[in-house]
Amino acid sequence: MGLPVSGGLVDFALGAALIILPQYKIPLAAGAATIALGKRLKERKSVEAKQKGSSSTSETEKIELQWTELTCTITDKKGRSKTLLDGLQGQALPGRLLSIMGPSGSGKTTLLNALAGQVPQTKRMALKGNISINGEPQQSAARRQGYVQQDDIFFSQMTVRETLSMAAALRMPRTSTPEDRSAAVDSLMAKLGLTQSADTIIGNAKTRGLSGGEKKRLSIACELISSPRLLFLDEPTSGLDSFQAEKVMQTLKQLAEEGHTVVCSIHQPRSSIYAMFDDLLLLSEGRLVYAGAADQALKHFEQEGHACPQHYNPADFLADLVSVDHSSSDQERLSRERVGKLQAAPRASVTLHQGSQHNTASQNSAAPEPGRGASLGLQSRLLLRRSWRQIVRDKATNVSRAMSNVSSALIFGSIYWRLGRSQISIQDRMGLLQVAAVNAAMSSLTKTLNVFSVERSIVARERSKGSYGVTPYFLAKLAAESPIGALFPLLFGSIVYPAAGLNQKLSRFATFLGILTLESFTSSSLGLAVGAVAPSPDAAMAIGPGVMVLFIVFGGFYVNSATVPRVLRWVPRASLIQHAFRGLCVNEFQGLEFEQSKAGAKGEAGTGEEALQRLTFQDLTVRSTLAAQARVLAFNYWFTYCVLKARRPRFQQLESPGHA
Ligand SMILES: Nc1ncnc2c1ncn2[C@@H]1O[C@H](COP(=O)(O)OP(=O)(O)OP(=O)(O)O)[C@@H](O)[C@H]1O
Numbered sequence: 001m002g003l004p005v006s007g008g009l010v011d012f013a014l015g016a017a018l019i020i021l022p023q024y025k026i027p028l029a030a031g032a033a034t035i036a037l038g039k040r041l042k043e044r045k046s047v048e049a050k051q052k053g054s055s056s057t058s059e060t061e062k063i064e065l066q067w068t069e070l071t072c073t074i075t076d077k078k079g080r081s082k083t084l085l086d087g088l089q090g091q092a093l094p095g096r097l098l099s100i101m102g103p104s105g106s107g108k109t110t111l112l113n114a115l116a117g118q119v120p121q122t123k124r125m126a127l128k129g130n131i132s133i134n135g136e137p138q139q140s141a142a143r144r145q146g147y148v149q150q151d152d153i154f155f156s157q158m159t160v161r162e163t164l165s166m167a168a169a170l171r172m173p174r175t176s177t178p179e180d181r182s183a184a185v186d187s188l189m190a191k192l193g194l195t196q197s198a199d200t201i202i203g204n205a206k207t208r209g210l211s212g213g214e215k216k217r218l219s220i221a222c223e224l225i226s227s228p229r230l231l232f233l234d235e236p237t238s239g240l241d242s243f244q245a246e247k248v249m250q251t252l253k254q255l256a257e258e259g260h261t262v263v264c265s266i267h268q269p270r271s272s273i274y275a276m277f278d279d280l281l282l283l284s285e286g287r288l289v290y291a292g293a294a295d296q297a298l299k300h301f302e303q304e305g306h307a308c309p310q311h312y313n314p315a316d317f318l319a320d321l322v323s324v325d326h327s328s329s330d331q332e333r334l335s336r337e338r339v340g341k342l343q344a345a346p347r348a349s350v351t352l353h354q355g356s357q358h359n360t361a362s363q364n365s366a367a368p369e370p371g372r373g374a375s376l377g378l379q380s381r382l383l384l385r386r387s388w389r390q391i392v393r394d395k396a397t398n399v400s401r402a403m404s405n406v407s408s409a410l411i412f413g414s415i416y417w418r419l420g421r422s423q424i425s426i427q428d429r430m431g432l433l434q435v436a437a438v439n440a441a442m443s444s445l446t447k448t449l450n451v452f453s454v455e456r457s458i459v460a461r462e463r464s465k466g467s468y469g470v471t472p473y474f475l476a477k478l479a480a481e482s483p484i485g486a487l488f489p490l491l492f493g494s495i496v497y498p499a500a501g502l503n504q505k506l507s508r509f510a511t512f513l514g515i516l517t518l519e520s521f522t523s524s525s526l527g528l529a530v531g532a533v534a535p536s537p538d539a540a541m542a543i544g545p546g547v548m549v550l551f552i553v554f555g556g557f558y559v560n561s562a563t564v565p566r567v568l569r570w571v572p573r574a575s576l577i578q579h580a581f582r583g584l585c586v587n588e589f590q591g592l593e594f595e596q597s598k599a600g601a602k603g604e605a606g607t608g609e610e611a612l613q614r615l616t617f618q619d620l621t622v623r624s625t626l627a628a629q630a631r632v633l634a635f636n637y638w639f640t641y642c643v644l645k646a647r648r649p650r651f652q653q654l655e656s657p658g659h660a
Contacts, residue, residue, distance in 0.1 A: 062094035063133055063144060063230040063261040065115065069657040070129030072110055072286075074122065084110045086287045088129075092263045094229070097256040097276060099294065100265040101315065102283035103323040108265035109150075109234055111283065115263065116147045116232045118464070119652040127652045133230070138654075146223030148233040152215040153458050155386060156204035157393035160197050160214075164188060164221055166382055170374050170467040171226040188224055192217040192251055206396040213244025217251060224255075231255060233264040242270060249273045271313045284322035287343045304342060380472040387480035398484070401447060405492040408439050413499025420501065421594050423604050426611045429588060432500055434557040437580040440489045440516045441523035441548060448527025449544045453537030456644075464649040474641055485524055489516040503588050511587045511622055518629050519580035523548075525636035526576065532643040551575040556582055562616055576632050583625035585617055 072085040085107050092098045092115075100108045113119040117138060119127055131138045154163055168181040176184075189195045194217055202218070203209015210218065216236055223231065236252065237245035249269075253276045256262040266273070277294035290297055298308045301321060308317040322339055325331040374382065391398075416432040419425040459473055493513045502512065527544055534540035553559060554568070555577035564572060572578050589608030596604055605611040612618050 061144070061229050062259060064094060064135075065092040065131070065133050065230060065261060065263070067091070067115060067129060067131045070111070070114060070131070071657070072107075072114060072119065072125065072127045074126075075124040077124075084286050085114065086285075088283075088286075088288055090281050090288070090291045092230075092261050093279070094261045095256060095259050096278035097253055097262045097264070098279040098281060099269075099274075099277040100263065100281045100283065101267075101269075101318060102289075103319055104267065105285075106283040106322070107286040108267075108283060110286075111281075112232050112234050112263065112265050114652075114654070116145060117651055117654070118147060121650040121652050125652055126655065128655045128657045130657065131654060144228050145230040145232065146220075146226065146228035148216075148219045148223050148231070148236060149461070150234040150238060152212075152219045153454065153461070154202045154215070154218070155390045155455075155458065156202050156207065156209065157390045158386060159199050159201050160189065160194050160210065160218055161185060161199060162386075162389070163202065163218060164225060166386060167222045167225045167467075169378060169382055170462075171465065174375065184225060188221045191254075192221045192224075193247070194218060194221060201393070207394075211244060212240045213247055216240065216244075216248050220248075220251060220255075229259070230261045231263070233262070235266060236264050237266060237269065237273070245269070246272060249276050252276075268319050269315045271315065274313070274315045282318060282322055284339045284343065285324065289322045289339065289342050290318075301342070306338075306342075374468070376469075376472060379468040380476055383468060383473050383476035384480055387477050391481055391484050397447065397451075401443065401488050402491060405439075405443060405488045406495065408443075409492045409495035409499070412436070412439070413496045416496075416500040418499075418501045421592070423594060423597055426594060426605055429500075429502070430557060430585065430611075430615070432496070432502075433584040433588060434555060434577075434581055436493070436496060436516060437519060437555065437577050437584060438552055439492060440520045440580070441551070441577055442545075443488060443492075444485065444520040444523040445527045445544055445548055448524045449531055449537075449540050452528055452531035453534070453540045456531055459644075460647070460649050470641065470644045474637075474644065478637070481524070482521070485521060486517045489513070489520040492516070503592065508587055512584060515580055515583040515587065515622070515626065515629075518626060518633070519576055522576040522579075522629055522633040522636065525633050525640065528640040529636045529643070532640045532647070548577075551577045554578060556585075556615065556617075560616060573628075574632060576629060579625050579629040579632065582617055582620050583622050583629070585612060585615060586620050586625065587622050 066089075068089040070085055070088040071083070073081050073083050075081045088111060100111055102108050110119065114127060114129070115131060117131075119125070133144075158166070164185045165181065168176075168185050172181055172184065186195075189198055194214060197210060197214055201207065201209045202215065220231075220233070220236075231252075233252065236248050240248065252262050252264060256278065274294065280290060280292065280294040280297050281288070282290035282297070290300060292300070297318065298314055301308070301318070306321055308314055322342065323335065324339060325335040412432060412435055416428055419428050419432070462468065463470070463473075490513055493516050497509055497512055502508070526547065530544045530547065531537075531540045534543055550571060551574070554561070554564065554572040554575045556572070556575075559572075561569075561572040561578070589611050592608035592611075594604075594606055594608070594611070596606055605614065609618065612620075
């Protein structure tokens with residue numbers, strides 16, 4: 001693909017570009033020259049660096065990003081193909097803020113993801129083109145990029161300083177000292193205006209914390225901690241009020257002025273934000289409409305016959321100009337004609353010198369370089385501390401869990417108050433034990449589903465940056481959550497057991513609490529398994545309780561497992577409710593004696609053993625039910641671990657434009 005360009009011709013182009021054109025002033029003509037110039041400068045710098053025997057550090061390095069023939073298509077199940085990006089070319093330069101604008105659905109996020117090497121892998125998608133950084137394939141430069149995604153997701157109970165310190169420990173070079181990391185955190189907080197909120201927790205819907213703008217700036221700081229010189233941001237102002245949006249954009253402008261290459265997508269900024277852009281890339285339906293200096297865009301469109309009215313926000317004008325109006329077929333035809341003409345106009349393309357383009361074979365990005373990031377031991381300690389803080393500090397969740405367990409225990413305690421030893425108390429006992437098993441399971445499942453589905457997204461993002469692996473994360477999580485997880489069934493059991501006057505022996509009371517606690521862990525492990533496998537938090541919230549209802553039905557009280565149809569035999573075996581209920585019944589009934597009714601009706605149970613026989617539990621022991629429960633727990637943990645391992649974030653490979 002590369003055009004053979006002689007040294008003389010390139011030098012002439014460089015000279016002309018230097019004399020006539022400030023950077024990006026006339027994109028079409030300047031495109032080849034600027035890129036060739038960039039390459040020459042880079043070559044010169046590289047020679048100088050070699051001569052001095054030094055390699056450039058990420059702090060001083062300038063990143064020049066170029067792309068050509070970038071096309072992304074997706075084919076649906078019926079074989080219909082949709083073009084998300086159509087042969088795009090462009091460049092992002094150091095020291096400049098490039099904004100990607102366009103109507104909703106024009107391909108801004110797709111382009112940003114493609115440039116960052118983070119287009120989520122989809123079966124029927126094809127991503128083709130050339131991307132290079134300083135004339136090299138992107139794979140080699142990917143570690144130097146930061147990507148701030150649209151949604152700011154964090155562990156809600158961590159403070160700004162703790163979040164940044166953790167990012168520093170995980171992503172700064174292993175050789176950095178704690179003092180280096182602390183200095184980097186302080187300096188980033190100062191730079192991004194976060195010093196005042198250093199010790200504020202991030203917060204969530206339940207607990208007040210950082211403002212939207214502060215969260216966005218924290219996201220930027222977390223990316224900057226690894227000193228990337230190329231920063232991508234997807235809609236950094238979305239969801240922010242105009243004041244916060246302006247502050248975030250000022251931060252980006254400042255980063256660009258310091259020499260970073262900053263690329264952001266933005267929907268419809270206010271005019272003061274538009275004025276901050278150095279370069280603009282305008283898209284419509286995946287095609288380029290304008291690429292060049294932001295302050296030249298209005299002039300260009302005026303020359304094309306579309307003048308922006310006075311005192312009109314240029315961003316609004318441009319959005320209207322390149323939008324296709326679907327309100328009627330006539331409007332659609334007219335607007336398509338207008339946009340089509342603009343796409344064909346000269347400023348719609350940037351001609352790049354392709355001799356320096358390399359195709360990227362693979363661009364799974366942002367994994368730390370060898371020698372970067374924390375050791376396994378440090379990762380485990382950091383993750384354990386974060387999980388512990390997240391659980392212990394989440395007072396809203398802990399208080400509501402405690403209140404729900406206490407109130408359930410009080411309600412059931414009063415319903416089953418002092419059961420006694422009558423014949424009726426046998427059925428009541430069974431009812432109470434079933435209710436206790438269901439309560440412990442539901443409470444723990446709901447909490448895990450709520451928390452884990454959100455946490456999974458954060459962890460996936462951190463793993464895609466190579467911050468840590470599944471093993472230290474999973475072990476740390478289990479270790480941190482166990483003590484708190486055990487508190488709630490203990491609380492419930494300690495109230496309900498004496499209130500109902502269950503078996504008086506202390507050892508039976510301890511076993512009762514042990515069974516409920518193990519069941520609660522198993523239910524939580526089911527929540528993890530469902531949360532890991534479900535495609536979204538909403539899906540997890542739908543699947544989890546559905547599975548639990550099935551386990552309740554086969555919980556040993558409503559259906560006798562001996563009569564279960566063969567195809568459903570696995571359900572009682574997997575039913576954590578059944579194992580808990582069986583264990584609780586054996587623990588309660590063995591050795592108890594019941595009063596016979598005066599009439600001495602047939603079928604009455606005089607002993608606990610006879611009551612167990614009615615449920616066909618006569619051959620069970622507490623130990624066997626605990627072992628069965630432990631097997632379900634181990635399976636759920638193993639399953640979750642495997643799914644998390646297998647569900648590593650995967651990104652679309654960039655293929656060569658010529659690739660069939
Ligand atoms: N995985 C996918 N499968 C099918 N269509 C997709 C996929 N990803 C993106 N698209 C489609 O590609 C088009 C561009 O999407 P993209 O998210 O890049 O647009 P955008 O300009 O960022 O939009 P917005 O401003 O609304 O976020 C949209 O029509 C979208 O529906």
